[in-house]
Amino acid sequence: MTEEIIIAGFGGQGVLSMGKILAYSGVMQNKEVSWMPSYGPEMRGGTANVTVIISDERISSPILNSFDTAIILNQQSLDKFEKAVKPGGLLIYDPNGITRLPVRKDINIYSIAAADEAARQGLSKIFNMVVLGGFLKLKPLVQPEYIHKGLEKSLPARHHKMIPDNEKAIDIGKELIQAVQVL
Amino acid sequence: MGELRLMKGNEAVAEAAIRAGCDGYFGYPITPQSEVMEYLMAEKPHERTGMVVLQAESETASINMLYGAAGTGKMVLTSSSSPGISLMQEGLSYMAGAELPAVIVNVVRGGPGLGTIQPSQADYFQAVKGGGHGDYKMIVLAPASVQEMCDHVKTGFDLAFKYRTPVMILSDGAIGQMMEKVVLFDPIPRRTDEELIKQNPWAATGKPKDREHIIITSLDLDPAGQERVNLKLQAKYRTMEENEVLYETLNCEDAEYAFVAFGLSARICQKSMDLARARGIKVGLFRPITLFPFPVKQLNDLGKKVKGMLVVEMNAGQMIEDVKLSVGCSIKIEHFGRFGGIIPTPDEVVKALETQIIGG
Known part of the structure; x- marks a missing residue:
């Protein structure tokens, strides 16, 4: 099993930390992982993205041009990465701020209104975990117990009191995600 | 098995240095390798092992601090990225000439000039063919993973002391910035002063009454003497070619x-x-x-x-x-x-x- 994922959005949306928690959870479940951020000028206020690979085997290139899954949190990233999803692959997007919808018919498309729902429940700061929950519903690559360990490892100790909220957000995401039909 | 962590390549270098028993790090910040010193400063190794971490005023200062510390037989490290490594070339040549052990990490970025902060491998010639002046070589290790960023620090120190030579770890901005699973080797205690003197009789560690001065230098104004230095270096490089290929x-x-x-x-x-x-x-x-x-x-x-x-x-x-x-x-x-x-x-x-x- 190898899952090649791109997570993309604005800097500050928790793109890199979502990737880190996913990757660390993979480590806890004894998978091979890589986490390759885009960094540099574009990280400061512009789009941010991270490539996460989780595999049972040694990982080759940490840098890819096509993905099994794209998790998209803004329009620029949708425009850039929709075409990079492998045929038969998965595209998840948060419709908040999306005006041009995805159009491909050869991939599986899901939407998750994570930003809105997280705001309603007072969890705006961790809306990225809602998105992660949606992804894990569709692709249960790592089990909840290892997600818990991944959260423990990737969050600094002073934030460990937030772990139950993070897990709640993941559960919300699992309920929230919906298939989208491209007409 | 050692401790398992998810780390950036640059962080792995820093943690490996502490665990290898490194005595000192001298550096100056530059993207994409600043996490090396950032991690060391946060980790406070002077409290863990007594290791010194010092932000120098420039890369030129870093390499000359490295030169001085290496001359006393201490296990020392610096890291930088391409433009900073260019500034260090004079010091590297002096260290090779004076036969001093040290590890230098280059997290390469695009050039020439100030270039970009993105990954590159354009410093191959500089690392492998010289960079500084004179007929010298460094052992150059090229990690392809975060695990190797960690392991090469230890291998680098071993080789540096085995051959009394600067060793370069030639990495790049991607290997430095990405996170992967890494199994950390168990910490090795820093050498005591007694161990250091015993293992490195060539080092300038203070003159006892019963022996001559030890002079660390790359200068010999007698060409016959300088040719002998060169012949010795070349013989050493042939031994490396014979034994250290990976x-x-x-x-x-x-x-x-x-x-x-x-x-x-x-x-x-x-x-x-x-x-x-x-x-x-x-x-x-x-x-x-x-x-x-x-x-x-x-x-x-x-x-x-x-x-x-x-x-x-x-x-x-x-x-x-x-x-x-x-x-x-x-x-x-x-x-x-x-x-x-x-x-x-x-x-x-x-x-x-x-x-x-x-x-x-």
Whole structure:
């Protein structure tokens, strides 16, 4: 099993930390992982993205041009990465701020209104975990117990009191995600 | 098994230094390697092991602090990225001339000049062919993973003291910035002063009454003396070539073609190899791990088995010169590269193999 994922959005949306928690959870479940951020000028206020690979085997290139899954949190990233999803692959997007919808018919498309729902429940700061929950519903690559360990490892100790909220957000995401039909 | 963590390559360098029993780090911040010193400052190794971490006023100061500390037999490290490493070249030549052990990490970014902050391999010539003046070599290690960023620090110190030579770890902005799983080796205690003196009788550790002064220098105004220094260095380099070559091969047994690549490029080629093999192209991967000493014999042997080689580098064609010197002119050897911080994609590497080597 190898899952090649791109997570993309604005800097500050928790793109890199979502990737880190996913990757660390993979480590806890004894998978091979890589986490390759885009960094540099574009990280400061512009789009941010991270490539996460989780595999049972040694990982080759940490840098890819096509993905099994794209998790998209803004329009620029949708425009850039929709075409990079492998045929038969998965595209998840948060419709908040999306005006041009995805159009491909050869991939599986899901939407998750994570930003809105997280705001309603007072969890705006961790809306990225809602998105992660949606992804894990569709692709249960790592089990909840290892997600818990991944959260423990990737969050600094002073934030460990937030772990139950993070897990709640993941559960919300699992309920929230919906298939989208491209007409 | 050692401790398991998810870390950035730069952080792995820093943690490995503490665990290897390093006595001191001197550095100056520059992207994309600033996490090395950032991690060390946060970790406070002076409280853990007594290791000194010092932000110097410039890269020139860092390398000369390294020179001074190495002269006393201490185990010392610096890190920087391309423009900063250029500033260190004078000091590196002096250290090679004075036969001093140290590890220098170059997390390479795109050049020339101030260039970009994105990954590159364009400092191959500088690391392998000299960079500074005079006939000297450094052992050059090229990590391709975060695990190797960790392991090469320890290997680097071992080799630096074994041969009394500067050792360079030639990494790049991607290997430095990405996170992977790493198994950390168990901490090794720093050497005591007594152990240091016993293990390094050449070091300037203070003159007892019963022996002459130890003088650390790279200066000998008598050309006959300087020639002797050079002969000694060259003999040492031949011993390294004999004993210290490291490399890795993947799928070379049945290969008709081979990718030759180091560091990040080798990781990309591994993916390209999988893609090409899925299409029936029998291609293998040869990855030099030591860039000096270069795996001359092993590449020569591979050259007798395959029809062609594609040398993939994030530069305009540097290591390809050493590949050609190793293999000779009997088969087709071509270069594919991207420059200035652009990373080649696995697909375009396969296409280059098809057009430049198989169809070319």
